[in-house]
Amino acid sequence: MNDHRIRNIVVVGGGSAGWMAAATLATYVGEGARIRLVESEEIGIVGVGEASVPHMQTFNRSVLGIDEREFVVRTQATFKLGIQFNDWGRVGESYIHGFGKIGRGLGPLPFHQFWLKLFLGGRAEPIGAYSLQTVAAPMGRFMASAPDAPPGSPLGDIAYAYHFDAAAYAGYLRGLAEARGVQRVEGKIVSVSRRADDGFVDAVVMEGGERIEGELFIDCSGFRGLLIEQALQAGYEDWTHWLPCDRAMAVACEITGPPLPYTRATARPAGWQWRIPLQHRVGNGYVYASNRISDDEAAATLLANLDGPALGDPRPLRFTTGRRKRFWDRNVVALGLAAGFMEPLESTSIYLIQSGLQRLLGLFPDRDFDPVLVERYNRETIFEYEKTRDFLILHYKATERDDTPFWDTCRTMEVPASLQENIDLFRASGRFFRDAEEFFALPSWIQVMLGQGIVPRSYHPVVDRMPEAELVQFVERVRLSMAEAAAAMPMHQAFIDRYCKAPAP
16 A cells, blocks of 8 residues: 655744644654744744634643643733723723623523623623623733632633733744754745646745755745745735725833733724733734825824833834635645734634644645645635634724724725624624634624624513513622622732743843
């Protein structure tokens, strides 16, 4: 029997995407295979945000076998319970998209349907009062799940993510990958060699003339897509008409107080500004539409809205929101910015890399590159990108702001039919149905829709079967349990100091 296993893998590009790919492949397919990563120290690493979603916790632990404490210390990380959105629905309004569950479901219905009946009658608090993360985050409290918590306690299952130094994470992953056998090749790639018969990439050619040959190539070369686009011309689907921001200014500033356990996203006249607290500094950025504000104005706005002194000059970044038409083409798989970009609004960039890697492992090919595997990978990845896209567009569409041309355009734009259907269904009776395995689930969708002014006209009729006094008691009991659990949590800084304090860099 012929051995068609892939024995030679080349990762093009470093950064978080490249080294994450290298470490993952070395862990699961590295035995008997040569894995090389090609990068140049002269080419900078793009990092528009340093935040994640809870999936990163699972990926680090279960896929790469990373110890959480070591990761947090090495990357100056803090913990993240959600994202606070300021001025998105209306100027002066604020809400938190918290991770984890909302309340406790009952029978076939999610909790928010029971809450909704009381809320529409003016007899319930805003939805954030019924989620542990959204109660604890503004209090500055945090803890990991308590394995000894009583059954049913919110403290027994706490979803959280991280704020972290992306460059430090890439360096940490590099050490992990090299310890597992990955070879790093320094230098610039000047050309890509392809087979004449089928167009497959067979080597990348270095500045000094060296050929780095491979059977499978992972393109982590950033926006330029050295292999997937420049060599194979996979094509790009532009989503700027729905996600209008095409530039960002990023700058770090000094930390001026205990780090809060959430990301802050504040709407600005032509986009929005992020604030991401690490242990040693705060990451900041202004994501904006270049047809609404100049680069100089964006930089000035960013610098005027920092919590502490800037640690340098704002760094500009240009991008086009969208995705590759093909993520896997012939023997090239694109990850990270080479695959597409949907801005850091919900911290999905790292997740999409990790999800792509897990999908690649599940569909890992041999040297024949069965088209069925390639087609399945592309179909599932397109689905994931489009569902993520819809959730991000929701933030721009669901606004009542008309105070600037940017927000007025967002408010009145037509959106994908799939998103409009979700909005219409929720506005009618508070219902949302997750489509297959799309990443953002019901708690995320209803928090953003409610937080930005999409309030249902009614609720599920089954709720009326519960006696009124029982309904009031049930909803109030959930609110009290969240308040009591949050009050029992330590302060975020105290948790870090005790568990994972990083040394000063």
